[in-house]
Amino acid sequence: MTYRAEAFSGYFRRSLAALQARGADSPDGIGLVDALISAPIDSARIESAVTDALRPAREEAARVGDPSAGGPAVARGLRRVRQCLMMALAERDIRGLAPLEEVCTAMTAFATAVTREAMRQAAAELSAQFGRPLDGSGQPQDLLAVAMGKGGADELNVSSDLDLVFIFREAGETEGLPDADGGTRRRLPSAEFMHRLARRTIQLLADPTQDGFVFRVDTRLRPNGDSGPLVASLPMLEDYFYSQGREWERFAWLKGRVIADSGMAGDGARARDERMLESIVTPFVYRRYLDFRAFDALRELHELIRAEVRRRSVRNSGSIDVKLGRGGIREIEFTAQLFQVVRGGRDPGLRDRRTLATLASLSERGILAEADARALAEAYVLLRRTEHAIQFREDAQTHRLPADPQERALVAQMLGLSPEAFEPALDRARAEVQRVFDDLLRAPEAEPMDETAAAAAAAVSENVGRRIEALREAPRYRGAREETRAAIETLLARAGTQGCEERALLRLIDLIEAVLGRPAYIALLAQYPQAQSRVLKLLGRAKWAADYLTRHPILLDELLDGQLLEVTDYAAWEKGVREALAAATLNGQPDVERRMDVAREAHHAQVFRLLVQDLEGLHSVERVSDHLSELADRVLQVAIDECWPLVRQRHRERPRFAAIAYGRLGGKELGYASDLDLVFIHQDEDERAPEAYSMLSQRLATWLSARTAAGQLFEIDLRLRPNGNAGLLVSSLGAFQTYQRESAWVWEHQALSRARFAAGDTEIGAAFEAERRAILARPREPAALRDEVVAMRRKMHEGHPNRTALFDLKHDAGGMVDIEFVVQYLVLAHSHRHPELLDNAGNIALLRRAGAAGLIDAGLAERVAHAYRQFRELQHTVRLNDASFARVPPETVGAMRQDVRALWSAVLEAR
Template identity: 40%
Template sequence: MLSQLIEKLPSSVQAATRHNVDKAEAACTDLKNIPDRFNEDLIRVLTGSDYVAEQLKRNAGLLADLQATNDLYRTYDTGEYAQQLAQKLSVADSEMLLHMLLRKFRQREMVRIIWRDLTRISDMRATTADLSALADACIDQALNWLYNECTGKWGVPHSVASEDVPAEPQQLVVLGMGKLGAYELNLSSDIDLIFAYPEKGMTEGGRRVLANQDFFSRLGQKLIQALDNLTADGFVFRTDMRLRPYGASGPLVCSFAAMEEYYQDQGRDWERYAMIKARVVAGDQQAGAELQSMLRPFVYRKYIDFSAFDSLRSMKEMINREVRRKGLHGNVKLGSGGIREVEFVAQAFQLIRGGRDPRLQQRELLNILPLLPETVGMPEQAVAELTDAYTFLRNAEHCIQAVADRQTQELPTDEVGQARLAYSMGCDSWDSFMVELDRQRARVTEHFANAIAPAEEAEEESDQSSEWLLLWNSDYSDEEGEAFFIENGVDNPQQAWKAFSSLKSSRSVQVMQAVGQERLLAVLPKLMNEVVGVENSAETLERVLKLIQAVIRRSAYLVLLAENPGAMRQLVKLCSASAWFSETLAKQPVLLDELIDQRALYSPPSKEELQADLRQQLLRIPEDDEEQLMETLRYFKSAHSLRVAASDITGALPLMKVSDYLTWLAEAIIEVVLEIAWRLMTEKHGVPYKTKGVPCDPDFVVVGYGKMGGIELSYGSDLDLVFVHDAEANLFTEGKKPVANSVFFTRLGQKMIHILNTFTTGGQLYEVDMRLRPSGNSGLLVSSLKAFEEYQQKEAWTWEHQALVRARVIAGSVGLKQKFEQVRANILQQQRVLPELAEEVIKMRKKMRDHLGTSDKDADEKFNLKQDKGGIVDIEFIVQYSALAYSHKFPELIEFTDNIRILDAMEGTGVIPASDAETLREAYKNYRAVGHRQVMQDLSTTISADHLDDCRTEVIRIWGAQVK
């Protein structure tokens, strides 16, 4: 049967296969009830692997055992390697027997894994996962056996006891690095390990007392011998310890404190790169998790790590030089377009952005690649090509190593070896294999070249750039500095020179380290060339240099600008147009990253996308980490506000859409703030009851008034909010610390205000104004719906009913929202005596104008857009008066809460002439547009009295005709 199958093989591999079949003949004689597939698979495996043939020759019962257990054709359960090995090692009574049992176990499982790989029962990822699980089991079970053996001699290592904490027993922590750490071990990998232990101390209970360092060093040496020593039974895994602190010259084992100190003070960029894949593979898993948490800040910087560019570029060039120098074309790992280049692409982005995006803090390459389109903008096609190439290359690597269990990635150079590799890879011939290999490597080469752009070739700096550096490095007088700016066409040379010289002489610049100085000088000439090209160049320079001043101590941001000229241009353009924009960036330089992707910068998301994006970001934060939740909310708000501002400044979004987006942003944030506060409160006190036996759902709403309610938020707007619940006040929550419903909802409101109002390193989310609640500042923070309705019916002033026109529910219970809307409608649709209503509205309007408007002596020269006669508030009062006066006849007047749509309804019902409605709409838009521009330029909303004079005149006329 086997001979017939051999004859069906390509003639070029038949002799090698026949040789291996002869070698394994004894192993095949004990097989029973063999299905056809088994023989076909056996021939395929023996064609591809001399190692399997050798193992079957040495252990004639091995194949029969694997067949009888069906291990060749089934997937092991999680932990099965460890369970099987622990059972085998239970009989080991000496280190010599331990070594033998480990090697026998490894041989059996390697035959199984190679069989499954060459027959493609397992795909590439399953093969690497199996190999990694096998290594984990061997390391951990050997460590457990040796730990017990060592503690019998020298006692159990303990930490040093203190008054508060007793001495705790300690175990070794084994970190697996590289492919082992990432579950990506290949068929003949070395394993890279690092040994650590929690704390210094001494052993207790042994025949000799040893310091923990000495104990764990001896244990580590024994573990290496158990895995690495070459005996008559071979080895388990070649073990490499050179990735530990200080490399081969360093101690074999370090305490956690020593590890942290080393990486913090001396850790190099390549060690960060290596540590990405570190994983606790054996020993004390809990202590290992603590160690990795300690080392995470070394690997992943808190913000986008643009300082990694230079080191990554150097590493990339080193890879290129090595390929050229060693002529590694025949190496599927190290050659051009090989496995190492795919790994570099993924790990480079992990280093740069992993601190900002925890999704990138994973080890396995094929988990990282699919994230790159969303996280770094890599095209989907590029990811698909890299994934396919990596899979092909790793399969080829396994086929190469399956032949003799040798650690090599070199393509065979002999005809038989080439034919066997092509056959194992499923190719018709060596030529067809090479065509596919070259195609895959060419794709990798292309994407590797694009991953980290090479430094631009050193060109002679332009005369202009040299002049800017000369200006920076020279000791110019004020007259000379101003003259320089005059020559360069700056509109206000005095202002420009003052800003420039102020930065130059600042203490933060004077104490900069050399690397920071280099980065500043690399970006300064380019920045100055951009700035002098805008109209308000001096003002822009002042704004941009304030930002530079803010980031001087975190010079990675300077690298960001130097590496991204497009981002620099956007920065100058947007700072030129908006003081608000530059001030926001200066306060939160981390937002500079938002300038890089211009597609996102000028395409604000929809409300649904905002909600989904925010929830996705919060999923990455532990629910009990309130501080991190608050920081994430603040960054989210700032980043999206910045995007809206960019679209606003460049005219990509009209004013009304800007307000829509800013309002949606606030709504999305308030929704999750309510969810967070509700969860924190219910975890502490339990869920409140709406009625006896009926839990709240949460029967709580947040009502937005003013600009929030009217969908007219601007940058920096505060939020006018009112909280309402609908639960019986005398009931209690059902938790371990029950409180009355009234207390629960008050604390819920306080918690929300705390999350929104508190200043953190990320700033403040929103300033919350609660003065529009029933009875204002003297009233309860949270009202029941019943109390709210009674207050509005019996005690509320007319101006409070005016405010209710712009009120809408923005978060909370759907059922209570509907009830609130009905209460609102009932209040607003009351029939009123029009002269009395007009008198109250006019009185309130005059009071506001007297307190907030322009004084009489300045009225001929200045016009306050909002408060002066004929301004924004006049239009708002016309709208509110009309809603209160006529909504009992025309309910559509209170259907919406924004002024424009209420004016539309007034026109549609005939409450106001169409021409007057159009006049008010246009005046309102004009006022808001001018006010908006003033705010963006950090200017007052009071403008020249003759500006918008036509609008004012018309609004005054309509006020007199409408409010009467």
């Protein structure tokens, strides 16, 4: 075979000569290179090559009964396979046969295989002397090799170091082995055994021999770096993260992944240890709340790297460092990792270790502009391929593109480009990376803090001035870090110069006081002036919005979302919530409390997004209710799916259970703070069903209504179930049917007109809807029905007295309840002859249908439908400003109120 790599790589030429001298029949000779070149190189082919290369060593060790006898042959075999792999990847890359992903995943797969084989060789040698290492409970334990950086992310480059951290379970000692006299040989502390095991593993991988090395191994990312022990137990790692872990280490551990174990503890041990490791690492890397202090940490880390690059550049004038230099690979990785560290605690979908996958996720979520994400991804591919070409030249651990034009021309040719095309492409890529990265990390400009600006906020009113002084005197303000206090003063000055109303400034101070214990939120507002502008706009418009944001400051992050004003795809929203719930585990088991918080945070965020859209005038009140109702339906479905596995008495995989919505949710007229009126139904003949579904109902009600650290989802009202508070929490479908047909009061049939299936088993939902329609369509004596409806309306009116001169939009005569009662009467009285009234279509649509059917005057029906919409709009506006009652001056609704009273009289007072 003619190799194109010969023309470009001195390493390839030297290796080719060595392989040819080894002989054509060698299992790790030129035949292996040619075989690897012939097809895409994946993990299976690499595993096969490593197994074949180590077979002689294993056979020799087995023959003599001494694991250490195979050590030299293992070291030799691993090095020779590496040589063959490097040659094959170089040739495939230069021919344009291997995309970047193939090169990176092949090197990572090789690192995984050789680390495992080296560890197991070392473990066999040491176990033959001391027995297996045990934990504190006397159980065998393994040493785990955690690959950091590119090795953990499946992105290893061709001449990379392998960054490893060695972890074991806990302190103990080796089991020992019998000696010739029948006694037990000296035992070692397990930590000492693991230390020796790690040292021997590194030796097998990194010590240079006549065959070269396998990987240079770097262990400086372990706790306390070079000054710490080579291996760490899980308790030690947890203590280190808690007491000493630094911000930059969160970025390092973000990509950490176990790639190998020593194979001493048996099946299942690794999975258990990995779960324990994950439970320690995840809360260290990913905080439950958005952590915008990570911006400052990354600025500091990047400045250290830039300083080192500047020092090196003095010695390498004119060269370009494609990894660490400006606009290089590291800046792309930092961009992805920054958003992962800041947001990954709330969004598990951002925890992918791979850079390109993360950039795609950031673009999908609108966190990073699509054009910027695409530019970074294209630059990443070009820069990584350039890095590989440089390294293929001499197998040198370098990332510098030489200044020499001839050398650069050769690198361009390796990439299949002309020098005339390569240089501008590289310049454009680096400029784009630098632009995006600098925009991301640009520190907020200090606000002008002259006397006028500083006093602007306080000058709005005496109330604002007093509140600001009280804030500054508060112990939490005085105890805050200097940068936090400075950020607060910046926020106040910025707000004062924007001409805000008093109420917006007072609510801003409320918000600042609420988040003083979480300086990340102060940092967010200081970092993004546009976020503060949106906050002030919200605070000034609606007190309910201000209170909601103050209760849930985690929602501040939503203000940075480029898709904030776009309509939500609720199927995608639910999918994201389920992914986040699945990721909320503790020691490999569902973390129920965290999952409840996850659901609350996701629901609050979506309500807040809808609120912002609402205040921007993007939705009618009906559309707002439609969104809130669909959101509630999906939360109910998620909650059922979460609660059923918690029921010990469950007797089937999927529950035959449904949640039926009544009231505002049933009519899809939900408001921001509405309760959920629910009835639970099952259809299951199993004798265990009543107990199981009763427990599910209890758990579901608690899951939805309990207040946790993240707040509450909904207040739940279950009093509309058969027999009210005296009835069972859940009824069988048959019992529900019997009750509705034989025992239900008229008002319960009125309520049924606004009921619908919301979540759970769809077959039960269909059966419920059929029964609902059958009951509503039963013929009724109009006069008796009218008397019942009027009596119930009178009772409701007495229960909501209004002693003010204002008109209560909901409860006063001529208001919303009158309209709803009229519609319910029309449904119950006439749907047996007019089935179009059976649909749960909402009051406005049903009024129009009744008018079209001639049951009421069509013109009056249209005017009352308009009044109902206007009443809802007014109620919505008043409630957003946190009024206890939805009341307005009567003259503002006089004509509409008269229309409602006229309809009431025509329908319910006629004889």
